[in-house]
Amino acid sequence: MITNSNPAITSGGQEVTILVMGTTGAGKTTFINVASGSDLRVGIGLESCTDTIQKTAPFELNGKKIVLIDTPGFDDTTKSDAEVLDIICDYLSSDYQNGHKLTGIIYLHRITDNRMAGSAMRNFRFFQDLCGDGALANCAIVTNMWNSISKELAEARETELKSKPQFFRPALEKGAKLFRHDNTTQSAHTIISSLLSKPPVVLALQRELVDERKRIFETVAGATLLGEMAEQERKHQEELQKLQEELQEAQEQQDEESKREIEEARQELLEAQKRLQEEKQRLMTAQVTLPVTSQQPKPTKAPAVSKPSSVADATKKQRVSRLDRFKGSLLRSIRAGCCGRRGLDPSEEERLTSH
Numbered sequence: 001m002i003t004n005s006n007p008a009i010t011s012g013g014q015e016v017t018i019l020v021m022g023t024t025g026a027g028k029t030t031f032i033n034v035a036s037g038s039d040l041r042v043g044i045g046l047e048s049c050t051d052t053i054q055k056t057a058p059f060e061l062n063g064k065k066i067v068l069i070d071t072p073g074f075d076d077t078t079k080s081d082a083e084v085l086d087i088i089c090d091y092l093s094s095d096y097q098n099g100h101k102l103t104g105i106i107y108l109h110r111i112t113d114n115r116m117a118g119s120a121m122r123n124f125r126f127f128q129d130l131c132g133d134g135a136l137a138n139c140a141i142v143t144n145m146w147n148s149i150s151k152e153l154a155e156a157r158e159t160e161l162k163s164k165p166q167f168f169r170p171a172l173e174k175g176a177k178l179f180r181h182d183n184t185t186q187s188a189h190t191i192i193s194s195l196l197s198k199p200p201v202v203l204a205l206q207r208e209l210v211d212e213r214k215r216i217f218e219t220v221a222g223a224t225l226l227g228e229m230a231e232q233e234r235k236h237q238e239e240l241q242k243l244q245e246e247l248q249e250a251q252e253q254q255d256e257e258s259k260r261e262i263e264e265a266r267q268e269l270l271e272a273q274k275r276l277q278e279e280k281q282r283l284m285t286a287q288v289t290l291p292v293t294s295q296q297p298k299p300t301k302a303p304a305v306s307k308p309s310s311v312a313d314a315t316k317k318q319r320v321s322r323l324d325r326f327k328g329s330l331l332r333s334i335r336a337g338c339c340g341r342r343g344l345d346p347s348e349e350e351r352l353t354s355h
Helices: 028-036 081-097 118-131 133-138 151-163 169-173 185-193 204-211 220-252 256-285 311-335 346-354
Strands: 002-004 015-022 053-055 059-061 064-070 104-110 139-144 177-180
Touching: 015 028, 015 118, 028 064, 028 104, 028 185, 053 081, 059 185, 081 118, 081 204, 081 220, 081 256, 104 118, 104 133, 104 185, 118 133, 118 204, 118 220, 133 139, 133 204, 139 151, 139 169, 151 169, 151 177, 177 185, 204 220, 220 256
Parallel strands: 002 053, 015 064, 015 104, 104 139, 139 177
Antiparallel strands: 053 064, 059 064
């Protein structure tokens, strides 16, 4: 599902589309509203409000009509990662099939985060998987919320983010640019303007889904998510084993309160396992809608039928044909239980059909 904001559409020139990504609470929707004058729904704190694709109406900048696309994060508070990937895949594949390409991708990261936490690392990894190396030159990595901490601390974190290989450095080396956003319209427009001269690009995910006709779990992003699920399953098994050992110890000590607490934790873990299995099943069965290919099978020539060389040959062929029909009729009768005897065992059937 895609929702649109409704400010007045401008009469600018060429329309360009820019995708905005990032963790839940990174300020994606706020950035879009500041840049476009839109009124998209904004979450409070770390609670997600973007649970689907939201698009702005076109707004004019540097003589071009700009459309910004808001996406849910992979740590969404209302949807699983498999659901979020499904939503993004549906939109990107449909847009590409309709002949549209993205001009840029903006990835937002809070400079206030004292470290690149697990959810931020995962979101950035999915961002790179979706783009592919070939599209990173069309990407802007944006740190925001600079006014919420001291300049010295923010700059130290920025240096770490752009210099360490586990953070932004690989993407920057492949053409992405790093920007600071101060929550002003001018700042947002500067970032967007840096992308307007880029030629439209096809994302790796779009090529995989449409050109290569892969299912979602077969894409690089899908494989990454499956790998994370497998790791989570392993952790669940380890935790269940530990709980089982603790439960046995509590039973030996006749500690009823501990037994109750351990059993509650065990049930919660089993529920988490069940949800994970459901999410995995969703990912394995999810696929985007693609047009049916119109390839027609090549006509094949009928095998040449040789004419009988003599009356004897013709008689032999007719006899063999009648025998084949008889054996086929006999087999069908036996299988259907119409012969008043037991069915054939495999060796009898093989003998009959082979002669």
